[in-house]
Every structure is written in C-alpha cells, then in structure tokens.
Amino acid sequence: MPRILAPLLSGATYVRWLHLMIGLVFAGAVLTVYPGTDGWRLTEALARAVPLDAGLLVVAALVPAMRRAEGVQARLLLMPAREQDIAAEPARTWADRRRTATWLIGRVALGAAVGCLSVLVPAAAFDLLLDPAPEVFGLRLPEHRGIRWYPLAAPPLLFALGWLIVWAGRLQLAMAVRLLGPSPAERLAAAELRAERLLERNRLARELHDSIGHALTVTVIQAGAARVVDDPEFVARALEVIEETGRQAMEDLERTLVLLRETRDGAGADGAPGSADAVATERPGIDQVPALLDTARSAGSPVEAWIDVPAAHLPGVLSREGYRIVQEGVTNALKYAPGEPITVRIALHDGQLELRCANALVPAAARATPRRGGKGLRGIRERAALLGGEASAGAESGQWVLAVRMPLRLGA
Known part of the structure; x- marks a missing residue:
C-alpha cells in the first residue's frame, strides 16, 4: 500500500503536474485568439487549434535561446535525477532545433491532454457524488432508483487521475532527457573533455611527485647529515644545498600551479591560450x-x-x-x-x-x-x-x- 500511495503524495509529482499544465495554458491561449471558436465543443476546438499550435512551436524552436529556456525550466520542474541529463544550452545545430520542436509539440500535446482531464475528471467525480443522474464526460447516466452506487465510482476515478498525472510526469521527464539532453556528439565531446582533464590531473600529480618529492628527499638527507657531522664547512654546504633545492622546488611548484589554474579556467594565468606551452618550455x-x-x-x-x-x-x-x-x-x-x-x-x-x-x-x-x-x-x-x-x-x-x-x- 505505501508503494501505491507514495507517488501520489510526492511533491515531485505535483511539480511535474504544474509543468504539464503549462501546455494546457499555451493551448488555451491560442484558442482565445483563434477566430470563430464560439460554440465549439472542447474536442473540436482542440482539433482545430493543433495545426496552429504546431506551427507556432516549430517557429519558436528556430530561436536558439528557446532550447536553453526549455532546458532550464525542465531542470527546475521535472526534477531529473541528474541535472546533466537535461542540457541548458542554446541550439547550435539544425538537429538541435528539430529535437526542440519535437519536444515543444509533444510537451504541449501531453500537457493539454492531462490538463483537460485534470479539469474534467474532478468535475465528473463531483457529479457522481451529488447528482442522482450525473453527467460524466458529456454522457448523461440514467437515474438509479435503488441503492445509489454512483458515489462509489468517484474515489477510483480520482485515484486513476492521480496515477495518470504520475505517469504523465514521468513520461514528460523521459521526453525531456531524450529530446533536451545532450546529443550523441555532445556526449562524446563531454567524455573526451573528462578524459583530457583526467590526463591533465595525472600529469600535474606526476610533476608534484617528482619535483617536490626530490626536493624533500634531498632536504631530509642533507639536514640529517648536517646534524650528525661536526664540521662547520659541511654544515654550511648542506644548508646551501637545502636552500638551492628549496628554491628550485618553489619554482617547480609555481609552474605546476600555473598549469593547474589553466586547467581550471581554460586559459593560462595571463589569459593567453598559449601560456601552457610557455610554462612547459620553462620546465628543466x-x-x-x-x-x-x-x-x-x-x-x-x-x-x-x-x-x-x-x-x-x-x-x-x-x-x-x-x-x-x-x-x-x-x-x-x-x-x-x-x-x-x-x-x-x-x-x-x-x-x-x-x-x-x-x-x-x-x-x-x-x-x-x-x-x-x-x-x-x-x-x-x-x-x-x-x-x-x-x-x-x-x-x-x-x-x-x-x-x-x-x-x-x-x-x-
């Protein structure tokens, strides 16, 4: 029982339902300006407005920023497991624009359907509870003269609506991941970038290990020998070696930090793209x-x-x-x-x-x-x-x- 009720009590379900309702709002806004809709039934009005909706959405998908806006909204309201699954970048290719157009049309169609049911089902449940001859989805039921069983159908109807909203929200999320997520080329580029960063971190780790490790080894050996040997001249020479080794280690550390800053910021310490080559040239x-x-x-x-x-x-x-x-x-x-x-x-x-x-x-x-x-x-x-x-x-x-x-x- 908890597994059945938990999705119905989850906040994510109703945040996603809010995202679905935006599709109904868009379809309704189009109907308000569509000429000659007076006297139409809801199904007829939606059927007439679909071509206009689709045309407007395709035109909107041609704007690169639309993909970014939809990605940001989907991240906030659809609550994906990982934000990276839904991109928040503008459209860069015609393939991105096609996927954005498909997303917009699918989103509005699904949202309009769920939104209409979100209005009609509670109204039907209300009629089942109070009206001895209720009208459900435009169909007038006969008046029951014996035991009134119509009210017993209201809770299952509302329960079914709740699970419809749960599955519609999950379907909307899956559509967003598929259509607004990174393309295969973008995923490959991201994987290559992660590999390059990993190689760069390994290279920096080797640099630190080799330069600092060598400096510390020499410093420890010289300091230990100077403590044992009772010779002022040897002690002075040991201190000179420690000083020189430490200075060299500081230079190596500074070069490594420059490379680290460049890896983090995508540019050299001075902002020049070629600064990494300059730093590498300074290495011994x-x-x-x-x-x-x-x-x-x-x-x-x-x-x-x-x-x-x-x-x-x-x-x-x-x-x-x-x-x-x-x-x-x-x-x-x-x-x-x-x-x-x-x-x-x-x-x-x-x-x-x-x-x-x-x-x-x-x-x-x-x-x-x-x-x-x-x-x-x-x-x-x-x-x-x-x-x-x-x-x-x-x-x-x-x-x-x-x-x-x-x-x-x-x-x-």
Whole structure:
C-alpha cells in the first residue's frame, strides 16, 4: 500500500503536474485568439487549434535561446535525477532545433491532454457524488432508483487521475532527457573533455611527485647529515644545498600551479591560450641533469654519469620527460640507498633515447627508508608509454636498475 500511495503524495509529482499544465495554458491561449471558436465543443476546438499550435512551436524552436529556456525550466520542474541529463544550452545545430520542436509539440500535446482531464475528471467525480443522474464526460447516466452506487465510482476515478498525472510526469521527464539532453556528439565531446582533464590531473600529480618529492628527499638527507657531522664547512654546504633545492622546488611548484589554474579556467594565468606551452618550455630538460647530479653528490652519494646527448637534438617534450625520469631515479637511489654510488647513463642509440640509472641494492633491513607505494615507478612507466617507449625497473647483478627507452620521433 505505501508503494501505491507514495507517488501520489510526492511533491515531485505535483511539480511535474504544474509543468504539464503549462501546455494546457499555451493551448488555451491560442484558442482565445483563434477566430470563430464560439460554440465549439472542447474536442473540436482542440482539433482545430493543433495545426496552429504546431506551427507556432516549430517557429519558436528556430530561436536558439528557446532550447536553453526549455532546458532550464525542465531542470527546475521535472526534477531529473541528474541535472546533466537535461542540457541548458542554446541550439547550435539544425538537429538541435528539430529535437526542440519535437519536444515543444509533444510537451504541449501531453500537457493539454492531462490538463483537460485534470479539469474534467474532478468535475465528473463531483457529479457522481451529488447528482442522482450525473453527467460524466458529456454522457448523461440514467437515474438509479435503488441503492445509489454512483458515489462509489468517484474515489477510483480520482485515484486513476492521480496515477495518470504520475505517469504523465514521468513520461514528460523521459521526453525531456531524450529530446533536451545532450546529443550523441555532445556526449562524446563531454567524455573526451573528462578524459583530457583526467590526463591533465595525472600529469600535474606526476610533476608534484617528482619535483617536490626530490626536493624533500634531498632536504631530509642533507639536514640529517648536517646534524650528525661536526664540521662547520659541511654544515654550511648542506644548508646551501637545502636552500638551492628549496628554491628550485618553489619554482617547480609555481609552474605546476600555473598549469593547474589553466586547467581550471581554460586559459593560462595571463589569459593567453598559449601560456601552457610557455610554462612547459620553462620546465628543466636534459641539459640540467648535471646540476641534478651535483645535488645528489652534495647529499653524500658518489655519482658517475655519461651523458652523450646533445640537448638541442632532442624534442622539447622528450628532453623534459627524460629529466623527470632521471630525477625520479636519482631520488629513489638517495631515498632507499643513501650514500651508495649511483650510475647514470643517457645516450642515443638506434633512434631512441636510452636512460639508465643504477645504484647498489641495499638489503631491506639496512635501508633508511622502507620501500612502499611505487607511485614514482608507475609515473615513469606512464611517461615512457605516453611517448611510445617502455620502462623497466628491478634487481640486476646486485644493483637496482631503472632502464627507459623512448623513440626520438614521437609517435613512431
């Protein structure tokens, strides 16, 4: 019983009924100005007014703003489960205008029918209750001379009207979702936009992880060593490295925040569409790897490096991503094997950029920091895959080796 009565007591039902009644108001307004309607019956008047109604609605649908107005009204009165199911955008294509015209005609036709029944059914129920020979929908019933059973038919009639309003409201909502909702092309565009934003957020997360993670690792190692070593000169050098690393991290953070603002607002920090490219150009590349390795040496880890790559011969994106990969490899070495030798090799071979970072494999019991998470290595694999390359990491001959290969020609 509650399931039967709940829709009849729901506020959404009567808000949708109000939306349906607007269709009757429009049809009635047309009838008031339609010539020669005096003396017509209701059904005849509606039949004569339908062509005029349809013509007016088709003309109205040609106005782009009409689709937006109908979408906003449907969102407010039809109460969809998700607002996104009903668009609130102006018509941009002729297909949008056709769907809007179909919606307007269907809305007015359904609203006029439900509206007429909303007037006629209560009137018929009133007659059944009070008139011994009631007239129901224009049909005069014979007077019942025995037990009056006509009043017993009034409640079921009103109950049926209530459920008619419930189902008409649901049908109106389904029509709105189908005809006012985003088109397949718009849904595809929205899905592509969500995918692009997700990729952008992942890229920003990698940037923060690599730059800030490296800076914090170097800072912790230098601060710990300065606290233990009783050498003023070493302490001064450690503080200098901490200062420089922190400054570099602040610059990286500012670049990332610029990209974040651009992702949120759809434009760069200065409003220029090309500001993202400018920010990306400022990110460090392969030519700054020696400074990165100097930071690792100052943290107490011997570093041997072979860099046989003219930075000018690398595409900008390959140079920047290569730097981040080496940075993550060095950071992991400093974190999980502090003080152990690090070997870095960057070279071009067979049309590919090869990156290799190796450090001594320290037993788990002797590590200063236990291995967990693996987000950095996952980020490296994602960077390499996006550029058409591959990455591997693992134990090899007593060393932990990170190896990455990426083609020089992007998309090859």
